[in-house]
Amino acid sequence: MKLVKLLPLAAAAALAPALGHAQEEAAASAAVEALGTEMVFIFNTLLFLISGFLVFWMAAGFAMLEAGLVRSKNTTMQLTKNVALFSLAALFYYLIGFNLMYPGDAWIVDGWIGAIGTTVLEPVGVTADAAADVSYASVGSDFFFQLMFCATTASIVSGTLAERIRLNSFLVFIVVLTALIYPVQASWTWGGGWLGSMGFSDFAGSTIVHSVGGWAALTGAIILGPRIGKFAKDGRVQALPGSNLALATLGMFILWLGWFGFNGGSQLAMGTIGDVADVSRIFANTNAAAAGGAVAALILTQMLFRKTDLTLLLNGALAGLVSITAEPLTPGLGMATVIGAIGGIIVVFAVPMLDKLKIDDVVGAIPVHLIAGIWGTLAVVLTNDGASFVTQLVGIVAIGAFTVIASAIVWFIVKAAMGLRVDEEAEINGLDVTELGMEAYPDFSKG
Amino acid sequence: MKLVKLLPLAAAAALAPALGHAQEEAAASAAVEALGTEMVFIFNTLLFLISGFLVFWMAAGFAMLEAGLVRSKNTTMQLTKNVALFSLAALFYYLIGFNLMYPGDAWIVDGWIGAIGTTVLEPVGVTADAAADVSYASVGSDFFFQLMFCATTASIVSGTLAERIRLNSFLVFIVVLTALIYPVQASWTWGGGWLGSMGFSDFAGSTIVHSVGGWAALTGAIILGPRIGKFAKDGRVQALPGSNLALATLGMFILWLGWFGFNGGSQLAMGTIGDVADVSRIFANTNAAAAGGAVAALILTQMLFRKTDLTLLLNGALAGLVSITAEPLTPGLGMATVIGAIGGIIVVFAVPMLDKLKIDDVVGAIPVHLIAGIWGTLAVVLTNDGASFVTQLVGIVAIGAFTVIASAIVWFIVKAAMGLRVDEEAEINGLDVTELGMEAYPDFSKG
């Protein structure tokens, strides 16, 4: 270079680093960028891991809630169902569900039916270049998180049908639900399918998770029929009180806790200031909606019945949570409280309504998950300008129709093939002794 | 520029990048800085979210602890109170408490009474420039975390007053406590008020949370009076044993778990090596203090009573936790264990002392939260050179006096307006059947 010749040696020496800088500096810029990429990937993955274990914990919440709300003669069975359903959901979502729900570009029927195949994780010690999507998160964390949503859907069904359905008949339904029904409809929105393209907005699944569980439960409850003694011939409804309200309350608190992961994780990212602040909004709003639902149920039951009803209080909080699930981000705290409160009010009125229809829902899952889920999905339009009421309605109806039809087919096949109900004697004596030969509380005299 | 003219073209070309570098490099430096800022913000926010859900979980811990330590005839009521009080705390801390506690520059009475107004979160997808304090954390996460402390204060009160207070009277007190009493005194230290300026040091709230809950409970217990049959006329104290020690133990474990968030989150930052290492110290110390409290109670009860007492063991662990809460950072592991152990010893002696004073504290919340809280606040001076014994005493007395006076006023108003106690028959038959019409364990025969 001429410059070197023109300048004295000392000058050249002084400039040399400046020349070398071009590369060094590019390297520095690239390093900043790489570090930023790494940071985003780690934070997003961590969000899925934390949220995933919180939503896993909801499986315990459903188990406790339901075990507390059934009579003690059916408690072991309810616990068994909950452990088994989660395990089967984990197995079949791995075998079929995940790729059916997230087919990427490999749709079987474009936008309607995803891909077939078991889940394959990224290799051990994956690098930025080899990662499936370095701007997103690890496949393992994504699978882990999404699996929990599928299992939640299954958990919703078990409570409604408690105290009368046969274990294996129930579990066969769960296999179909978690392998096929849930993933197919979920792919329509979250997997990039036709409902998502239409603009259907369901942030964390008021419809896609909760109403689907609720529809499946409702369909089952109608086909299965009510428990013996629930609806007397003279039209009176017999209360069949839950055997352990401490357990039920624990279950509610577990669900409330898990819901921070359920809604918060559905932001799908926390690697930027905007994303993590959004996750924060979601946490605060989720809590506000639950509180709103509980307070509304507290006040309303006192007004209506002159007494506070703990089970309605618990279901009020849960309905608040379901209600905010379709849009936990855009509302302010006040609006989130109101959306949750309306969910709580819905539950107080829907529980007796179901009784009038002679639909026997042991734990109140249909009001909480289905009806409040519909409310929450419609409420999206209140705060999210991007959502349209009509599209929300299309989503609710399409997913509802699909779930009811698919569930009904499965329930009828199971009924024909293996029967749905335990026999009358077993139901009266309790499923624990007759079906499982194991009491939940063998040391305590029954009242 | 003259340089270009003076130098040959090649030299200019060689220099050009160097010149352009000035901007590029400044950009690179800014990028590093921006990335660092983003990282700190995300980590701090994440600390609040994780700690917040852990402290939320303490609400379940109190519910289980208290439900396990009351008699089975009052269990539904105790569960109802715990669900309701958390929900009301969430609502009123949003409506009033948060801004009253953290007024920023908008004090109504400078350093004494904060600002009035509901909590407003940052907008969706907030940017670094628009964030309320980009060097701190998101408003949503901060609110979420702080709310849980307010609710914890309320939870402490419910245990002491169990088995005799009317539901709605209790809930009215909780509204005032969470909307006004807690936030006002908390603003004095944590909101930048007069006690903080004086140098009062209460890291995570031995006084500000636990003693305040304890003072409110003590005031209520005195005004409310003991349960029927607790103190016989001949001076003997009647043990009224808790109905479900498994539940109580679960509650203790939940509280212990939640306390990692309670104390760890109070570091308020984990975006640097120093901060995250401090959070680690706090986790380890918190655990050590709980273990110290439990081991001390284990040994002491064996020495005094020749038997281990599970409820004192549980309360010993909790007292250890309360004791370390005012300063979980500066002690080493050994000192943390000792501070906790003294808390455990305090509980073993304070429980019978309260009995002698004929103050009926159903779950032992006054020894655990008030007395161990005072001890913990004084113990700050043992390891924190910045703290003064006199200032600690001023804080304890000022906050104690304020809480007792304010609480007494509210309790008396509630008593006059709506009554505090259920009637004698209701108390004897249990609040579950008489007040709520719902038993917690309807299937089990009562002994």
Place this chain on the structure above:
Amino acid sequence: MKLVKLLPLAAAAALAPALGHAQEEAAASAAVEALGTEMVFIFNTLLFLISGFLVFWMAAGFAMLEAGLVRSKNTTMQLTKNVALFSLAALFYYLIGFNLMYPGDAWIVDGWIGAIGTTVLEPVGVTADAAADVSYASVGSDFFFQLMFCATTASIVSGTLAERIRLNSFLVFIVVLTALIYPVQASWTWGGGWLGSMGFSDFAGSTIVHSVGGWAALTGAIILGPRIGKFAKDGRVQALPGSNLALATLGMFILWLGWFGFNGGSQLAMGTIGDVADVSRIFANTNAAAAGGAVAALILTQMLFRKTDLTLLLNGALAGLVSITAEPLTPGLGMATVIGAIGGIIVVFAVPMLDKLKIDDVVGAIPVHLIAGIWGTLAVVLTNDGASFVTQLVGIVAIGAFTVIASAIVWFIVKAAMGLRVDEEAEINGLDVTELGMEAYPDFSKG
């Protein structure tokens, strides 16, 4: 410098920044590197804190599982043991265990016996330069995490020996186990001792934690003898059913949740894309193995007994978790499911096998933790090319022999010095009333 003199002023001005750049740019590069170092440290530390509190939660899981599987007359005692053992483990791991397990370069007997001394944390607000290992994580978080593994080992023992061992005799054993036995053998692999040098591979402790707990329990069970009435003289085995299966199921769910921290945290790092993706694989595999164990037990018990057995279902899931613990990273989801399923099958066959040997294991901890732990340790060779079957066998045998011999010595000394069993009358009437004077469920009539 000459350059300045040779060039016109303007040129000098233009170059000056370029010259200054050398420093500035080096600073920028250093800033990127420092930020990267800080990020890795924070993420790794955070992994330990989150995983640590999840593993802490397992202490509650064991307490609930065991309290649910003993008869109600021994529930208070089982709860007491679990609270006390965790507290003592925390104390003695701080006093002795941690440095014995991680001696660094200060081995007493190189590779065999570590260092003596209490744990000292890094100072408050530690800087990068002063950190013990800035490329790893904070000492406090490391201690917190490792402590929980020690406590888990102790928890395993309490279930097997329930309903007959004296409280203080049990606790003395726990002190020796957590202060000496566990840390010494753990140092051989994880502390850099001889087994680690040999290539023994036990990722999160199928052998080092679970089998060690299992061996200590087995040794104790043999020395202690079975419960009165468990094995009739005519050879028949008497079922002594657990008193609260809801609690036991809750315990299982808690353990499942905690295991994400147990295995996930054992990656020891999440500050890079590769590490956090590995933690994700571990979460997903851990869940798959638990589900595999549960489903295998579900199917197998139906095939063998024509009935589902909830306690075997719970233990099947736990055995799945233990089985995957030695290598949760390298298997794919399918293989993880199979490894867990074999664990579940082992439990179903091992429980009656122990009965035939007249070894009375109240909660099934020996099949779950010891036998499935051995299986898991051998299964490492299926997916990890770096592991050798022979070395795995050497590790299993060496650790097993050491634990059995050391435990037997302690058990015999304790037996001679203070006795191991409660007297016959106490055992028949229950330990709660006779030893503690406190019933767990005093309000419920016993059946």
